[in-house]
Amino acid sequence: MILDAVKIALCVFVLAVLEVAATPQITPFGGGPDLIVILVVALALWRGVEAAAVAGFAGGLLLDAVTFEHLGMASLVYVGVAWAVATYSRRREAGPGMLEPPPPRALPWLLAGATAAQLGSLVLHVLLGDHPAPAVLFWHQIAPAILQTTLIGLALLPVLRRIFRPPSAMSHVPRIATA
Amino acid sequence: MLLSKNRIIRRRAVVGLLLAASLTLLTLSFREGSSGVVGEIQRNAVSVTAPFATVAHRVTRPAVDAWNWASGLASARDSTEQLKRLQAQFGKLQVIQNQQAEEVARLKALLHFKSTLGQTKSVAGQVLEQSPTAYQNTVTIDIGSSAGVAVNDPVVAPTKESGALIGKVVQVTGDQAVVTLLLDPQNYVTAGVQGEPNAVGLIKAASGQVGILSLELIPNAVRVQEGDIVTTAGFKSSRLASYYPPGIPIGRVTSVSGNDTTGDTKVIQVTPFADFQNITDVLVLEPRR
Numbered sequence: 001m002i003l004d005a006v007k008i009a010l011c012v013f014v015l016a017v018l019e020v021a022a023t024p025q026i027t028p029f030g031g032g033p034d035l036i037v038i039l040v041v042a043l044a045l046w047r048g049v050e051a052a053a054v055a056g057f058a059g060g061l062l063l064d065a066v067t068f069e070h071l072g073m074a075s076l077v078y079v080g081v082a083w084a085v086a087t088y089s090r091r092r093e094a095g096p097g098m099l100e101p102p103p104p105r106a107l108p109w110l111l112a113g114a115t116a117a118q119l120g121s122l123v124l125h126v127l128l129g130d131h132p133a134p135a136v137l138f139w140h141q142i143a144p145a146i147l148q149t150t151l152i153g154l155a156l157l158p159v160l161r162r163i164f165r166p167p168s169a170m171s172h173v174p175r176i177a178t179a
Numbered sequence: 180m181l182l183s184k185n186r187i188i189r190r191r192a193v194v195g196l197l198l199a200a201s202l203t204l205l206t207l208s209f210r211e212g213s214s215g216v217v218g219e220i221q222r223n224a225v226s227v228t229a230p231f232a233t234v235a236h237r238v239t240r241p242a243v244d245a246w247n248w249a250s251g252l253a254s255a256r257d258s259t260e261q262l263k264r265l266q267a268q269f270g271k272l273q274v275i276q277n278q279q280a281e282e283v284a285r286l287k288a289l290l291h292f293k294s295t296l297g298q299t300k301s302v303a304g305q306v307l308e309q310s311p312t313a314y315q316n317t318v319t320i321d322i323g324s325s326a327g328v329a330v331n332d333p334v335v336a337p338t339k340e341s342g343a344l345i346g347k348v349v350q351v352t353g354d355q356a357v358v359t360l361l362l363d364p365q366n367y368v369t370a371g372v373q374g375e376p377n378a379v380g381l382i383k384a385a386s387g388q389v390g391i392l393s394l395e396l397i398p399n400a401v402r403v404q405e406g407d408i409v410t411t412a413g414f415k416s417s418r419l420a421s422y423y424p425p426g427i428p429i430g431r432v433t434s435v436s437g438n439d440t441t442g443d444t445k446v447i448q449v450t451p452f453a454d455f456q457n458i459t460d461v462l463v464l465e466p467r468r
Contacts (some may be wrong), residue, residue, distance in 0.1 A: 013228075013231070016228070017228055017231045017232055017235050018235055018239075019311050020228075020232065020308040020309060020310070020311055020319075021231075021232035021233075021235040021236050021239070021307060021308050021309075022235050022236065022238075022239040022243070023311060024309035024310065024311050024456075031311070031312055031313050032311040032312070033311075034311070048190075049190050049193070049194060050189070050190060050193045050194075053193055053194050053197050054193070054197065056197075057197045057200065057201065060201070061204070062224060062228070063311075064221075065220060065221045065223075065224030065225070066221075066224050066225050066228050066232075066308055066319065067308070067310045067311070067315060067317060067319075068221055068225075068315075068317055068349070068350055068357050069310075069314075069315055070205055070208040070209060071204040071205065071207070071208040071217050071220065071221065072200075072201040072202065072203070072204030072205035072206075072207075072208060073201075073205060075197070075200070075201040075204070076198065076201040076202065076205065079194060079197045079198050079201060080198070082194070083194045086190075121312070121314070125314050128209075130314060133386060133387035133388075135387070136313075136387055136388065136389055137313065140313050140389045141312060141313035141314070145312070
């Protein structure tokens, strides 16, 4: 539990720093990849909604703080994404004595999560009084961000899977005492 | 069943608490702006992440330069085959050489621009962080109040010819500063057209076009044409003075048309000299000290 928290904190910090320091310079069309959403989706699939929501909250807070955006905006979006992905990706829960169903495929959920994060961010900005031109926003923020997030996810998800390896199905089978 | 119910309640409580915390922070952030506790948190966060951002910036710099070099070649020659052949021919060594040559050219341009500033004092710095979304146009630089940087100081970046205005400082900590770029819709600068003393208006980000500026409030009677150079106007009255010294290049006029809404002013599109996507070195001017 503590090890998990340390790993999550480190991942949040490293990805947030990379997101603001490295990726904006290699994005020719505007919006850069959303590295935090990759972590949030990975945790939502493999560690549950609590871990994903906490990581999303912390990551969003850090991003908002270092980019001088209104604090809480990105956190709100990421917590929402964590909840949505964790809820809708696991429609079935193991009953007593049943094996955990295997975690769903990550990439389609990353695509959905990245899209939800972009749309959520757009809705928040519009609600808070920004009125960006829709076409510009689509071609220079939403579309490139979703595409780049998904592409980087192809490389990053296996790494995150190694770090946050889902517990094997057998570990959920209760042991039976033998004489 | 009871366990499952407890788990669901706990999940909902965690998500609910985090959502409530986000909304509270958002409300506080709007009410206090950058002056209160929220601003303090943000300044501290920038200070904490800055050393790591510097490392990340340096580590990824060769990759970024290689990317810029490759994309620059692609756009210049518009030929993928040529690009592949060149890359195969010159390989990594050429990328490094190009990177160094680009850096030398950038620094030379910056020095040249600094020499043209005359009495205006300036401090050189490097970009540490850049906003990852199109909603916000800010960069964080590695110099702050300890180097003499203050809020509202104008910031310029080197270009191929000399230098160009990129924005102004909006937040300062001891060793870092946050710069709002000209592309931010909230950023207005008094600007004029070189050689036309009456062509003075406000320049701001053009709505609906990424990377393009719009010079407004220029009367129809004033002659402005494509290719004209736009610079800061730097007005000064008895009570007010512009933050920007006069004569800093901003961009080149790329189109001139009539204004449909008022009818008596022009709509002038300006392509900035600065490449906002690839800002690495900057000069912070200190015109008022």
